[in-house]
Amino acid sequence: MSGGNGKVRVGGPWWRTAVTYQVYPRSLRDSTGSGIGDLNGITESLEYIRSLGVDAIWLSPFYPSPQVDAGYDVSDYTDVDPLFGTLEDFDRLVTTADKMGLRVIIDLVPNHSSDQHPLFQAALAAPAGSPERSLYHFVSEDEPPNNWRSVFGGPSWTRVDQNDLTESQWYYHLFAPEQPDFNWENPAVLEFFKGVLRFWLDRGVAGFRIDVSDALIKDTEWPDTPDHSPVIPKDESSPVHRIYRHLRAVLDEYPGDRMAVLETGAPDSTVALFLRPDEMHQAFNLRFLKTPWNARALAKSIIDSLAAAKQVGTTVTWVSENHDNTRSVSRYGTDEAAVGEYVPEVTGSGRTKPDAGQRLRGERRARAMALLLLSLPGSAYIYQGQELGLPQVDDLPDEVLTDPVFFRSKGTQRGRDGCRIPLPWRGEEPPYGFSPEPAATWLPQPDDWASLTVETQNSEAASMLNWYRLLLNLREKEPALGSGILAWISNPEDPSQKTEGNVLHFSLTSPHGRTLEVLVNFGTKNFPIPAGKVLAASFPLPEGDGKSVGVPEDGAILVATENG
Ligand code: BGC
Numbered sequence: 371m372s373g374g375n376g377k378v379r380v381g382g383p384w385w386r387t388a389v390t391y392q393v394y395p396r397s398l399r400d401s402t403g404s405g406i407g408d409l410n411g412i413t414e415s416l417e418y419i420r421s422l423g424v425d426a427i428w429l430s431p432f433y434p435s436p437q438v439d440a441g442y443d444v445s446d447y448t449d450v451d452p453l454f455g456t457l458e459d460f461d462r463l464v465t466t467a468d469k470m471g472l473r474v475i476i477d478l479v480p481n482h483s484s485d486q487h488p489l490f491q492a493a494l495a496a497p498a499g500s501p502e503r504s505l506y507h508f509v510s511e512d513e514p515p516n517n518w519r520s521v522f523g524g525p526s527w528t529r530v531d532q533n534d535l536t537e538s539q540w541y542y543h544l545f546a547p548e549q550p551d552f553n554w555e556n557p558a559v560l561e562f563f564k565g566v567l568r569f570w571l572d573r574g575v576a577g578f579r580i581d582v583s584d585a586l587i588k589d590t591e592w593p594d595t596p597d598h599s600p601v602i603p604k605d606e607s608s609p610v611h612r613i614y615r616h617l618r619a620v621l622d623e624y625p626g627d628r629m630a631v632l633e634t635g636a637p638d639s640t641v642a643l644f645l646r647p648d649e650m651h652q653a654f655n656l657r658f659l660k661t662p663w664n665a666r667a668l669a670k671s672i673i674d675s676l677a678a679a680k681q682v683g684t685t686v687t688w689v690s691e692n693h694d695n696t697r698s699v700s701r702y703g704t705d706e707a708a709v710g711e712y713v714p715e716v717t718g719s720g721r722t723k724p725d726a727g728q729r730l731r732g733e734r735r736a737r738a739m740a741l742l743l744l745s746l747p748g749s750a751y752i753y754q755g756q757e758l759g760l761p762q763v764d765d766l767p768d769e770v771l772t773d774p775v776f777f778r779s780k781g782t783q784r785g786r787d788g789c790r791i792p793l794p795w796r797g798e799e800p801p802y803g804f805s806p807e808p809a810a811t812w813l814p815q816p817d818d819w820a821s822l823t824v825e826t827q828n829s830e831a832a833s834m835l836n837w838y839r840l841l842l843n844l845r846e847k848e849p850a851l852g853s854g855i856l857a858w859i860s861n862p863e864d865p866s867q868k869t870e871g872n873v874l875h876f877s878l879t880s881p882h883g884r885t886l887e888v889l890v891n892f893g894t895k896n897f898p899i900p901a902g903k904v905l906a907a908s909f910p911l912p913e914g915d916g917k918s919v920g921v922p923e924d925g926a927i928l929v930a931t932e933n934g
Contacts, residue, residue: 436486462634483582519598618630758822887928
């Protein structure tokens with residue numbers, strides 16, 4: 371089994387407090403010169419990832435796929451797309467990671483397959499009402515069965531044969547027409563996916579990130595809705611809980627605390643139902659990711675998430691970036707500093723670059739967020755490039771865009787390509803060591819990223835990369851980070867607090883009784899630094915009189931208290 375770096379763990383299975391690095395395979399490193407990242411490129415990068423101080427990696431999809439949605443349209447669940455390598459390459463990746471003490475989590479895409487998957491092709495070839503069609507949602511109607519819109523824009527229904535209007539069946543797709551939804555009410559679908567889980571568990575994966583996990587069950591009365599959104603039952607009585615229990619049982623057949631982390635945008639109280647002890651282990655806290663840079667909103671988000679997780683005995687999974695959302699240095703730099711909907715908003719025309727002030731503000735806040743993310747009780751995910759402070763690339767020309775969001779919205783939304791740019795490793799110009807040179811990368815890298823490369827940031831003490839290293843290093847040594855008990859000293863949700871609503875300040879006490887304090891200042895006035903020894907400051911802290919200056923706006927500090 372992959373992973374297990376021998377760190378001293380407190381409080382149960384590894385995943386409860388692990389830090390996981392999300393790898394987007396097309397954009398980490400290209401070992402062949404194709405301009406697209408691949409599995410061998412990931413294996414070559416494991417030393418770098420391990421040196422950051424994380425516990426695990428999560429790989430976004432690398433399975434055979436027509437790549438309509440960057441691999442989230444799977445045409446074979448138990449193989450590797452030749453774009454990315456071979457199964458042998460995958461095995462080598464897992465073995466190498468294991469030797470370094472890194473666990474490997476992979477993406478499971480159970481809500482939908484590619485329309486090129488043999489099961490969907492067989493369904494198309496079979497008649498209406500056949501067992502083959504019952505694996506997906508086919509409905510006979512003259513018109514689309516209801517008014518639901520797809521998440522990517524446009525209708526959620528496609529007629530089976532556009533050229534034969536006597537063929538009156540439609541199939542349902544929550545996303546693109548090339549991503550037909552499985553019918554999870556059919557037990558054969560569950561059996562199929564149990565086999566997929568076992569295939570990868572046998573190859574040593576430590577767990578799965580479950581894509582669109584909460585939408586497996588739809589209301590198949592197919593009612594129209596006023597806002598054209600789908601009806602997706604998630605409550606106590608939804609069959610989705612039975613499905614999770616079955617998947618959990620498969621994970622439990624294996625030794626070594628194999629786990630599943632859910633992608634879900636559901637509210638905390640609903641998520642808690644998914645995370646009951648016999649269901650799934652964790653769920654990304656996407657609400658936290660989408661919370662504006664605002665002390666009150668963040669406090670509420672933290673308080674609610676901790677309470678929901680506690681209710682079912684799990685931990686919160688903190689996340690501030692992923693491959694679907696605007697990069698945080700760009701997001702936090704905007705005047706609103708807020709994030710949009712599930713499919714990321716795309717700033718205006720997509721042609722505006724932030725000014726220097728917005729860039730600096732975004733970076734300051736992203737640094738402060740890193741301290742929050744890596745200190746709060748629970749586990750955390752870091753999306754590749756987040757540790758470099760990569761910005762959103764908002765000025766990609768139309769002709770290079772690949773995201774179905776761009777095409778399905780007829781260009782009104784630019785989509786998510788801007789947070790998926792190939793990683794800059796070294797050198798002065800593209801491809802910055804991403805590909806053996808020269809190569810045209812699948813998305814172009816900006817010309818001004820030389821200062822953001824791993825090489826450059828390695829050599830600058832105050833770089834974002836070294837800030838992440840410092841925090842991850844502290845987290846390895848200080849169980850109060852990630853495994854501590856949180857007690858608020860001041861937060862704007864507490865009416866008795868005296869900080870004009872502009873500070874988050876809490877203590878974290880380790881199971882051994884050592885106490886640290888975290889303070890983040892959202893106000894414009896500097897705030898006094900708590901008493902004790904400063905372990906990390908997200909802002910330049912002058913030697914000597916530093917403590918009298920205080921924590922500036924958008925600054926965060928970590929202090930070991932006198933008794934700690
Ligand atoms: C993934 C997206 C993908 C969608 C459809 C998501 O939640 O994270 O990248 O487009 O599922 O599979």
